[in-house]
Amino acid sequence: xxxxxxxxxxxxxxxxxxxxxxxxxxxxxxxxxxxxxxxxxxxxxxxxxxxxxxxxxxxxxxxxxxxxxxxxxxxxxxxxxxxxxxxxxxxxxxxxxxxxxxxxxxxxxxxxxxxxxxxxxxxxxxxxxxxxxxxxxxxxxxxxxxxxxxxxxxxxxxxxxxxxxxxxxxxxxxxxxxxxxxxxxxxxxxxxxxxxxxxxxxxxxxxxxxxxxxxxxxxxxxxxxxxxxxxxxxxxxxxxxxxxxxxxxxxxxxxxxxxxxxxxxxxxxxxxxxxxxxxxxxxxxxxxxxxxxxxxxxxxxxxxxxxxxx
Amino acid sequence: xxxxxxxxxxxxxxxxxxxxxxxxxxxxxxxxxxxxxxxxxxxxxxxxxxxxxxxxxxxxxxxxxxxxxxxxxxxxxxxxxxxxxxxxxxxxxxxxxxxxxxxxxxxxxxxxxxxxxxxxxxxxxxxxxxxxxxxxxxxxxxxxxxxxxxxxxxxxxxxxxxxxxxxxxxxxxxxxxxxxxxxxxxxxxxxxxxxxxxxxxxxxxxxxxxxxxxxxxxxxxxxxxxxxxxxxxxxxxxxxxxxxxxxxxxxxxxxxxxxxxxxxxxxxxxxxxxxxxxxxxxxxxxxxxxxxxxxxxxxxxxxxxxxxxxxxxxxxxxxxxxxxxxxxxxxxxxxxxxxxxxxxxxxxxxxxxxxxxxxxxxxxxxxxxxxxxxxxxxxxxxxxxxxxxxxxxxxxxxxxxxxxxxxxxxxxxxxxxxxxxxxxxxx
Numbered sequence: 001x002x003x004x005x006x007x008x009x010x011x012x013x014x015x016x017x018x019x020x021x022x023x024x025x026x027x028x029x030x031x032x033x034x035x036x037x038x039x040x041x042x043x044x045x046x047x048x049x050x051x052x053x054x055x056x057x058x059x060x061x062x063x064x065x066x067x068x069x070x071x072x073x074x075x076x077x078x079x080x081x082x083x084x085x086x087x088x089x090x091x092x093x094x095x096x097x098x099x100x101x102x103x104x105x106x107x108x109x110x111x112x113x114x115x116x117x118x119x120x121x122x123x124x125x126x127x128x129x130x131x132x133x134x135x136x137x138x139x140x141x142x143x144x145x146x147x148x149x150x151x152x153x154x155x156x157x158x159x160x161x162x163x164x165x166x167x168x169x170x171x172x173x174x175x176x177x178x179x180x181x182x183x184x185x186x187x188x189x190x191x192x193x194x195x196x197x198x199x200x201x202x203x204x205x206x207x208x209x210x211x212x213x214x215x216x217x218x219x220x221x222x223x224x225x226x227x228x229x230x231x232x233x234x235x236x237x238x239x240x241x242x243x244x245x246x247x248x249x250x251x252x253x254x255x256x257x258x259x260x261x262x263x264x265x266x267x268x269x270x271x272x273x274x275x276x277x278x279x280x281x282x283x284x285x286x287x288x289x290x291x292x293x294x295x296x297x298x299x300x301x302x303x304x305x306x307x308x309x310x
Numbered sequence: 311x312x313x314x315x316x317x318x319x320x321x322x323x324x325x326x327x328x329x330x331x332x333x334x335x336x337x338x339x340x341x342x343x344x345x346x347x348x349x350x351x352x353x354x355x356x357x358x359x360x361x362x363x364x365x366x367x368x369x370x371x372x373x374x375x376x377x378x379x380x381x382x383x384x385x386x387x388x389x390x391x392x393x394x395x396x397x398x399x400x401x402x403x404x405x406x407x408x409x410x411x412x413x414x415x416x417x418x419x420x421x422x423x424x425x426x427x428x429x430x431x432x433x434x435x436x437x438x439x440x441x442x443x444x445x446x447x448x449x450x451x452x453x454x455x456x457x458x459x460x461x462x463x464x465x466x467x468x469x470x471x472x473x474x475x476x477x478x479x480x481x482x483x484x485x486x487x488x489x490x491x492x493x494x495x496x497x498x499x500x501x502x503x504x505x506x507x508x509x510x511x512x513x514x515x516x517x518x519x520x521x522x523x524x525x526x527x528x529x530x531x532x533x534x535x536x537x538x539x540x541x542x543x544x545x546x547x548x549x550x551x552x553x554x555x556x557x558x559x560x561x562x563x564x565x566x567x568x569x570x571x572x573x574x575x576x577x578x579x580x581x582x583x584x585x586x587x588x589x590x591x592x593x594x595x596x597x598x599x600x601x602x603x604x605x606x607x608x609x610x611x612x613x614x615x616x617x618x619x620x621x622x623x624x625x626x627x628x629x630x631x632x633x634x635x636x637x638x639x640x641x642x643x644x645x646x647x648x649x650x651x652x653x654x655x656x657x658x659x660x661x662x663x664x665x666x667x668x669x670x671x672x673x674x675x676x677x678x679x680x681x682x683x684x685x686x687x688x689x690x691x692x693x694x695x696x697x698x699x700x701x702x703x704x705x706x707x708x709x710x711x712x713x714x715x716x717x718x719x720x721x722x723x724x725x726x727x728x729x730x731x732x733x734x735x736x737x
Contacts, residue, residue: 005343039668130437164635165432
């Protein structure tokens with residue numbers, strides 16, 4: 001092949017450009033720490049990166065919901081623990097009221113029961129994050145009130161579950177977790193329809209003690225015992241909900257970590273291999289430069305100028 | 311005596327010939343790096359012999375013409391490669407700009423805004439009447455709209471610049487077409503005297519420039535002019551016939567190669583992306599309104615979409631809770647989109663696919679460009695091997711001419727000595 005000046009210059013330039021381009025790409029990958037800088041670098045990986053980022057974002061939102069549900073559950077648990085204590089206290093009072101005779105003593109016991117009633121009422125209207133936890137989904141109004149003269153309890157809440165999203169939804173699994181306990185299942189609903197209610201039961205005890213109705217008192221011992229069991233059942237429910245939430249939380253954390261690993265595999269530069277490639281490219285570039293400078297001297301005119309012309 | 315005078319004449323012509331050859335070599339050397347220059351050769355032919363008593367005597371040589379080294383086949387191949395190279399390089403550069411505007415790796419831009427929008431609804435389920443939760447939903451909705459609109463506006467802006475580039479490319483191409491026709495006229499006129507190498511070089515330069523803008527095929531006529539054709543919608547169209555311009559091109563000519571073809575292709579691709587964005591926005595607004603049962607979004611295109619700023623007001627905690635749950639589930643739902651027709655995926659998945667489409671298009675353009683770039687340089691090497699100037703070759707020729715010149719001068723000296731000897735003889 002006939003070698004001409006234009007050819008040599010073109011090829012040298014092209015090769016040097018190619019090598020510099022390679023060095024540039026590699027050093028960009030190393031300095032940015034990312035090998036996936038734009039969709040065209042690898043459209044499939046890019047799309048995977050996008051959906052992984054979205055998954056991580058969703059998991060983080062699930063984690064926030066799980067934390068919310070856990071807080072709600074813990075508030076519920078401590079409220080119920082307190083209520084269960086109050087009920088056993090009321091039962092003790094009823095037992096001692098059944099064996100007492102003096103009116104003065106009855107008055108003191110009745111006052112004590114009234115105190116228990118007020119505390120139970122305030123537990124029934126417990127708030128978490130400014131929301132009434134025993135109100136079903138009507139969380140913005142206090143659910144329970146009691147008429148102190150008739151003992152009628154009004155429930156302003158409903159039986160609706162509060163649900164938050166803690167998993168991807170699919171046709172089989174909407175991915176929702178129920179946060180609240182049914183208020184009616186804990187305390188009972190309104191008494192206007194003749195239903196029973198924990199608050200009403202405590203009020204009845206107070207009435208029975210005040211009026212010295214001994215059969216009423218012994219009746220209260222039974223109803224309060226039932227209420228106590230009912231609360232303890234609800235406590236068990238909350239406890240299992242909380243333990244589910246804890247395992248959900250650790251599962252979500254693991255999944256976020258996994259997804260981040262996937263992300264890193266997709267977009268991060270393998271620094272070790274990139275560095276090795278870079279040093280190879282540098283060596284090749286240096287060699288090319290050296291060859292170029294060698295070519296510069298490799299022509300007839302530079303040798304002839306030695307004096308052959310004379 | 312006759313042959314002594316002949317010797318002198320022949321030697322004199324040799325001196326003149328070597329001077330012409332040296333001038334040609336010198337011209338080659340000085341144009342060694344001139345773009346478009348083709349190596350020239352002074353063509354030397356033997357003079358007719360004369361009959362003498364001693365037989366046929368040669369009368370030396372003379373330079374008949376100066377030719378240039380060209381291979382039209384390689385030139386045509388090179389032009390084709392240049393056409394494809396500049397087509398994909400202009401397409402790649404347009405699409406890369408579009409890509410950097412539209413891409414967000416799912417962590418910024420529309421993808422992030424969409425994710426945050428759904429997360430805000432998911433948080434609203436925790437406290438449906440909470441004012442900070444509601445504010446978060448409103449501001450996420452607002453951010454989503456502005457992310458969509460700013461991306462769409464930027465893409466539109468890029469799209470708005472393409473027609474200007476197209477029309478300036480068309481103007482450039484048409485001016486090159488008339489330039490080539492004028493050069494044809496000049497070449498036709500000069501050819502009567504001898505081959506006008508520099509005009510031919512200029513014409514190849516102009517054809518190369520034209521080939522970068524539009525696809526070009528050329529054929530040389532016997533009178534030295536060239537006919538130039540291009541390809542419009544798959545069929546050949548004559549642009550230059552000899553000295554006349556047969557047709558010019560316009561932006562609607564249906565050119566599919568060269569810089570012009572690349573720009574037109576970029577415009578088509580961009581319109582496709584914009585259509586996808588609009589399909590996304592249409593589906594988004596429709597789904598939000600359907601799933602929430604509220605009138606949240608209005609406007610079904612990226613430029614017209616807006617979200618109401620009080621869609622949560624007047625609802626009870628129970629209603630809001632149910633809406634918040636449905637809305638946070640919407641991000642996992644498969645939704646159908648109007649473009650490409652029959653397509654369906656999640657809303658986020660559709661955003662992924664838009665970016666994947668753009669990424670694939672850019673990757674294709676880049677791959678094609680680097681292929682045609684290396685094909686072009688391979689052909690350039692081949693073209694330079696034929697038409698380029700080899701300095702070593704010129705140096706060898708120069709030495710050769712120098713020696714011939716010295717020898718011819720020696721012949722003149724000898725002949726002149728002989729001549730004076732002969733003259734002195736008769737004194």
